[in-house]
Amino acid sequence: MTQDRINGDRAPSTLAFLLSQVGIHASRRFAELIAAVDLNPPLFRILNLVDAAEGESQQAIGAAIDVPASRMVALVDELEHRGLVERRPDPTDRRVRALYLTRKGRQTLARGRKIAREHEQALTRGLAPADRKRLLKLLQKMVDEQAIGKGVHPGLSDSKPLRN
Amino acid sequence: MTQDRINGDRAPSTLAFLLSQVGIHASRRFAELIAAVDLNPPLFRILNLVDAAEGESQQAIGAAIDVPASRMVALVDELEHRGLVERRPDPTDRRVRALYLTRKGRQTLARGRKIAREHEQALTRGLAPADRKRLLKLLQKMVDEQAIGKGVHPGLSDSKPLRN
DNA sequence: AAAGATCGTTAACGACTGGAATGGTTCAAG
């Protein structure tokens, strides 16, 4: 095979670039793994949010992860069709569709979380515990200073092949 | 404004999640900045590659960053239309379109690199030099162990608003 | 010389998103 004679790595590899590479890799990989329970990152994220705050409105949850209302509809539809989440009328506001997890939803969420943990391990495999801790702190610091949103990022929902 | 009563951050914030957040943020932000010279990440990436290996074929360069041949066409078209890159016939293989930077291409590349440096600084602002170094090493280690490709990731080409 | 790869290109299809417009509903002001 024609070796990649082209030097794709000769660059000093800036932090910004590395961060992008690793971050996107992490996302993609997670998307692949979470597909095992028929979820994609946004869906999984929503399940988590609903669990953390049951009874909230779609938009409230959408706002928490920067997902526009119009998109939330389809996402929640999906979740509801699969019987993972329920839309119930809000007793105090008839406009609102309060979200609740179903028993099945909790099960799926639990399985998803397990996958997330495994992903975490796989990703940090090769890093000593001390390193992990350090990395965590450094990243946390960056997030704090960069005012990085906590949204679900569009375009990373599906698990692209990711040859590897 | 209705405070986001929903706890979007109560999660232990795993390394995987943080990495995704930060990485995607870095990509998005860079896309915004590089737009100042009318480039998007893939285009900038290609410019860099061509500079590093002038005279290479489109596909060779595409392979180096995991961009399929069919996509390279449009990308290089764009670059060529703007007069940043030239397609020249390859003296030894008439199928090949060897790529070369134009004077203007070099100028734009230089400007893009400056932007990249500024982005790097902005991103790591708040991190002590020692921290930066450590972070760099840790990430590098992860990349090595994860066999992460050096591709340009689809879906992150344009600069979405990224409220902030 | 023939068959099988390879390069660049084009066309077609499908996937995904966000914005605008629409009922129904609530809330605040007068």
Place this chain on the structure above:
DNA sequence: CTTGAACCATTCCAGTCGTTAACGATCTTT
């Protein structure tokens, strides 16, 4: 009360992108 602004959920639509498949031209291997 009554009226208008703000708000929730939903539908529709349009623009963006990227991937696959097929194609001619050209090289290479046998």
